[in-house]
Amino acid sequence: MLTVQIDKTGQIIMEGRFDASQEAVASAVFTQINQTTSVDCSKLEYISSAGIGVLIAAQKRLMQTKQELRLKNLSPHIAEIFKYAGLDTIFSIE
Numbered sequence: 001m002l003t004v005q006i007d008k009t010g011q012i013i014m015e016g017r018f019d020a021s022q023e024a025v026a027s028a029v030f031t032q033i034n035q036t037t038s039v040d041c042s043k044l045e046y047i048s049s050a051g052i053g054v055l056i057a058a059q060k061r062l063m064q065t066k067q068e069l070r071l072k073n074l075s076p077h078i079a080e081i082f083k084y085a086g087l088d089t090i091f092s093i094e
Helices: 021-032 049-063 076-084
Strands: 002-006 012-018 037-045 069-072
Touching: 002 021, 002 037, 012 021, 012 049, 021 049, 037 049, 049 069
Parallel strands: 012 037, 037 069
Antiparallel strands: 002 012
C-alpha cells in the first residue's frame, strides 16, 4: 500500500510500496503539481517501474516550464536503482 500526501509546506511525502497497483493513487497527486516540489522518500520501501514511470511523467511535464521534482531521502537500495537506470541525471536527488 502507498500513501502520498502533500504537507503544509507543499512537500510530497510517499510512504509504503509504490507499484503498479498504486499508480492511480500517486498519479492523482503528481498530476496536480505545477511547480518545483520536493518529494520525501524516507518512508518509501519499494518502487516498481510503474512507479518510476509516474515520477518520470511528472518530471517531464514540469521540465517544460523549467520546474522539477527533487527527490529526497531515498533509501540506499532505491538510490541505486535510480543511479543504475541513469535517472540521477534526470532528477535532482538530495
